[in-house]
Amino acid sequence: MKTAFRTVLLLLLSLYSLTGLAQNMIEGVRIWPSPDNTRVVFDLSDQPDYSYFFLKQPDRLVIDFKNTDNIAELTQLPKDGDRIKRIRTSLSKGKRAVRIVLDLSNQYDEKVFALPPTGPYGNRLVVDLHDRQKTPLVTRKPRLKNRDIVIGIDAGHGGEDPGSISKSGTHEKKITLSIAKRLQRIINAEPGMKAEMIRTGDYYVNLNQRTRLARKKQVDFLVSIHADAFHSPRPRGASVWIANDRRAESELSKWLKNREKNSELLGGGGELIKRTNDDNLAVFIADLTKDKSLEISDRIARNVIAELQKVTRMHKTQPQNASLAVLKSSDIPSMLVETGFISNPYDFKNLMSRTHQEKLAKAMFNGIKKHFYDYPPQDSLIANMRPTKHKISRGESLSVVAQRYNVSVQQLKLANNLKTDVVRVGQTLTIPRVN
Ligand SMILES: [Zn+2]
Structure with missing residues (x-):
């Protein structure tokens, strides 16, 4: 084509698109x-x-x-x-x-x-x-005595947002929901515990809404379930993440954070556009609450890692720190479990297996349950299901036992007719039920 002719043609073409034709x-x-x-x-x-x-x-x-x-x-x-x-x-x-x-x-x-x-x-x-009937943001129902411990289960991604995609085309959102439903069933079968699902089907819930739902359902703990992906197929194994802005971010944590940002873009704009009725006032976090909830998150994360190690390979054996959006509401103790790498062929095979999914769910459950048996909230049924006898082991004092069961030294002494604070190894104490 002659240059002049080509220029005219290009001009025409750009005019064509400029005029919106x-x-x-x-x-x-x-x-x-x-x-x-x-x-x-x-x-x-x-x-x-x-x-x-x-x-x-x-x-x-x-x-x-x-x-x-x-x-x-x-x-x-x-x-x-x-x-x-x-x-x-x-x-x-x-x-x-x-x-x-x-x-x-x-x-x-x-x-x-x-x-x-x-x-x-x-x-x-x-x-x-x-839907128009707006649910008020912070409506805390008075809780009943002997209440269930509520575990919020957040199946990562959903709907528009597929999460990671395996080589064969399987979406992370499918795997996370499947594991989440298993965890839900196991928790609901446990006396004193109850599961609340953040999403129950294949639709997208934006990250603000996820934490808002968790708050509305008054969860004691929120677990977000994911399956990792990396740009190389090599990394494999599970990892557990908790919120912490204070520590330096690892390479993987940056990658993960980027991916979550990406998924916001995929799924939806909720965070991209200004929302006039997005009341972030509800997310007022006192430092104390934050520290307390981080402490709980860290403890549960360690329990869960110990349990996961029994059933799957770990990518990291320590809780990882990241400022991931879903963990941001640090007034709610929470963790994010990357159950394995969808980008790794061994992990992927496992993640698709029902038996393995069940093992992962059970491991998460065991780790969470252990925490709530060790430190049950006073108004919970579990607090009242605990053993009523305690055998003193070496190094244990009356005050240690009192702290362990959330009772006062005075109450312990009364229940056991003790005149002094002295206890001996092997002695069995009655633990009073105090509410
Ligand atoms: Zn994910």
């Missing part, structure tokens, strides 16, 4: 229903130029895409059932536009935003429809 394309629509919102994702060939509005009686959301064609099959969409009755096209405003109508069964609070290409996804327009 190049058509965008709706290539697909995906729906992710979850307990309190439904997400609709439009996959597009280019950045969307859009506007939207609501109509009432019946409730509809109308989205206009400028310079766009639709090639997505709308009749084939899975029925959301509750929030969205139907997605259809309607008469568009302009020749080169597409009008999409979402027939709704109610009025919802919406968030509509575009996401740039990330990972496996291209350009997207995300529509989040949130």
Whole structure:
């Protein structure tokens, strides 16, 4: 081609795209229903130029895409059932536009935003429809005596956000949910303990919402389940992470943090866009609470590592420190368990095995349970299920025993008719039940 001709052609081509004559394309629509919102994702060939509005009686959301064609099959969409009755096209405003109508069964609070290409996804327009009855942020119900210890289980990723992807195409979000459900079953079978799932299906819960849910469900401890991935297949084994901003970050911790940031991009914008009703006041953390909760997190992490070591190879045998978003709410004791490397062929095989998943869940459970038997909250059933007798071993004083069972020295003396503080090795004491 002659240079002059080529220049003219290029000029024409860029004019063509500048004037917006190049058509965008709706290539697909995906729906992710979850307990309190439904997400609709439009996959597009280019950045969307859009506007939207609501109509009432019946409730509809109308989205206009400028310079766009639709090639997505709308009749084939899975029925959301509750929030969205139907997605259809309607008469568009302009020749080169597409009008999409979402027939709704109610009025919802919406968030509509575009996401740039990330990972496996291209350009997207995300529509989040949130239920309107807002749950107050901090409604602490008075707790019952002899209550269950509540363990929050957070299956990493979900919905739009697949997490790590194995060579064969398996998504981390599937593995984490499967292990989470096993852990849930084991915990719920244990007297004095109860599990609360942060997500129960294949949908995305943003990180703020995860901790908010944990707080709402008044969890005593939150475990976030993940499966690691690295850019080389070599690293393998499990690791346990707890929140700590004070220590230096390791290479892996930086990598992991980046990946979690990435997953925010994948899953959703919740943190990317300004949220007017995002009340972070609830996250007021006194230093004391923080230290206390870090201490609990560290103790449970060590218990869990000891248990995991029996059933799987460890990548790290000490709790790892990171300022991961899901662990940020340091008023809630929490840990993140990377159950193995999805990027390592041995680990991956294990992670896909039901037997191995069950072993991992059981190990996490044992580690968590041990802590709550060692240090049960006073109002818990477990505090009242503890042994009522204690045999004095070498080096144990009355005050040590008192501390161990959360009773006073005076109460111990009363229960055992002791005149002095002196106890001998081998002596059996009755532990009073104090509430
Ligand atoms: Zn993950």
